[in-house]
Amino acid sequence: MISHARVESSIMRYTHNKQGTRAMIRSSVMLLLSFNISLLSETTAWSSPLPQARGGGFNASVEMVRVPVVAIDEEGIFVTGLDKASFEIKDGGKDHSVDFFVSDADPVAIGILVDISEGMKPYAEGIRLAIERASNNMRPDDEIFLATYGSKVTMLAKPTADKLQVAPTFTSADNTYWQATDRALYDAIELGLSTLERSTYEKRSLLIIGADGDTASNAGELMVQQHIHRVGVTIHAVVLSQRQTQIRNTPSRVNRLQTLPEIVRYTGGLLAQRPRQWGRFVDATGWIEASATDITTYVKHQYLLHYAPQNPPRPGTWRSIRVAIDGNPKRVRARSGYIR
Template sequence: MRALLCAALFAGLSILPVLPVAHAQEAPSPGGPPPASAAPPPADDDLPQGGTLKVRVNLVNTYFSARDKGGYLTGLHKDDCQVFENKEPQTIKNFTQEKNLPLTIGILLDTSGSMQNVLPLEKDAAADFLRDVIKPKDEAFLINFDINVDLLADYTNSTRELRRGLDKAEINTGAGTGSVTGNSTPRGTLLYDAVYLATHDKLRQEAGRKVVVILSDGDDQGSQVKLKEAVEAAQKANTIVYVILIRDSGFSFGGGYSMSFGGGAMDQLTRETGGRVINGGNGKHLDEAFQQISDELRTQYLLSYTPKNPNIDGTFRAINITCGNGVKIQSRKGYYAVADSTTE
């Protein structure tokens, strides 16, 4: 089912095959790209006898940001925080601030009819954000979604190429065309399908910090993938999802179209992956919304631990991080204990 979905939506696009890689248990929520593994170097007691280095596959990496009433905290240390898995305390093995760790960003643009008048604002704000955030070791890609899901720009470090990709985005109302979902109506906004493809197909094999930023009114129509599956795909790819809600005030939501403006679905998608929903209004607050994301990315920490439960059973494990009274932690809510291969 998933394979058919990917083939239908990304038909004609160059998508790399899914190959076994040496993840250090990068299960769900926050993170980016480059290094061959997102896992920090193993401790001395993790090294096998005989000189062959094998990466521990059960090291859980979680990116998080912390803030109090005064703003984001940048001076935390390992002893300031605790991590719990399924309410059981774990031993923190690595704790670092990761503002300079390579980053992979996916920008997902809603190009359905409801975005008609705000799409130009989305393009400009996204281009400014990428120029500000992308560093020499970072990469980004662009996807637009409406009744189809299309790759506008593949992985690149060039903000010029990304701007060209953004300029290619056009509104598609589906008039006179069929829906790739197989539904009888051509109307649709395949938001969940776009999230699944961005995280499962594009980001799951990447290491480091990985972020998806969605610009949309938050309403999905016609996706084959359900919200739960989109959330799970993002969690398994260890990807933080942000949603900037933006609404075209001149668009009429008639004919049974539900204008939920995000609602609980977008809250769940972002909360479960360590991101959040940010209100972009009618486009006037887009620069401010992107700036909030940029500030959070610059103040992230990476916390790693080897779970006391060693079973690789595919179950979901809840993660809770605390760093003292009055400190609000923004991080993924858990990970899936999925088996990955080792590397030599």
């Protein structure tokens, strides 16, 4: 049974030590991590061809496993500036070295997918501010794009490093927003994955702001799952359902990504689920805005590890992995396995 750690965020505090810069997130917004704070959860890493090596001389045809990770210290503070020698990987109980490494300082590509079905209309202002804050929270070289989905999917802003171009495309949208009765969530994810697949950046994430599951897509669960495997993204979500959505299916069960929280858990992302009371935020607007900011802050602190499994599992089977720093898996937020 998964237990959900709570990351508190919105004001960043930086400290320094011999391990590098550490950033701690503080605030009253609560983000539910889709993995256990002390024991890694049953989430998924990605098996894919190695990307073109940057001077490393690796064969691009070798099958690799991609593992996005975040490093923390005992106080739950982000640890930055680590290199690949800092990480230890066990695949199937065997030690593996990191063959290809992407630093937390490297740029990231992120897509924001917004549910514009009629049930989301009360949250319009919060969504607008969330897009604006999330865009402004990214680093200068990071790329961002924006799409909406209701009965159909629309790309509003193509990938760009010019963050000022993104938010206005949402505020100037036509009046068909908030009129759809259906949600083409899978189709939206497919568009997001296809867009990220073309990115030159190795670190890739999706942030979904929506009500919950799919009701209108042409794409099916299996298509989405296979595409997620190929691209190797982490999907995060701000879920605004009135009801708390239960996660009924484990990541190792194929074709069972039926709800937005299940999709998030499957990819090892962050889940911010609508609270019963808004607390210090008074209403939904501030909570949505802060949640999106916290998720993009987390995304910026990710590393990406690639390694070649010594004895790859059979296709369609689950393989457990463990990532640690100095032998301590509690210092790493990472997925606990993958399906080939």
